[in-house]
Amino acid sequence: MINNAVRRRVRAPIKHQALQVINQRGIQIGTVLDVGVLNGTPELKAHFPRALHMLFEPVVEFNAAIAQAYNGTRHEIANVAVSHETGETLLVSNGWSIFRGLSSRIATSPAKFRTARSTAGSR
Numbered sequence: 001m002i003n004n005a006v007r008r009r010v011r012a013p014i015k016h017q018a019l020q021v022i023n024q025r026g027i028q029i030g031t032v033l034d035v036g037v038l039n040g041t042p043e044l045k046a047h048f049p050r051a052l053h054m055l056f057e058p059v060v061e062f063n064a065a066i067a068q069a070y071n072g073t074r075h076e077i078a079n080v081a082v083s084h085e086t087g088e089t090l091l092v093s094n095g096w097s098i099f100r101g102l103s104s105r106i107a108t109s110p111a112k113f114r115t116a117r118s119t120a121g122s123r
């Protein structure tokens with residue numbers, strides 16, 4: 001029986017390794033799309049520091065942390081959820097760890113979010 005630590009080491013490529021391969025192959029990345037950015041994705045910033053980072057995060061309360069994390073990196077924040085449909089949806093939290101410290105509007109009650117249609121799969 002293989003324990004989880006051994007299984008994790010064997011399973012590759014992990015995100016960092018995959019991004020490293022992209023850089024090593026000289027693939028030019030001009031724009032990074034980060035969907036559900038929360039408060040930042042340091043590995044994307046580290047591997048693509050000169051790219052424009054388009055950050056999609058529906059929870060407006062994360063904007064200050066995102067702006068701080070991306071200080072010095074070209075970025076734009078879109079406060080929308082990304083989906084295959086356009087409309088509104090509800091985000092409900094039961095106090096899960098990522099929502100601790102946010103306003104009670106987000107942490108304890110449903111909140112409406114605008115969704116942006118993803119056209120990636122429509123071609």
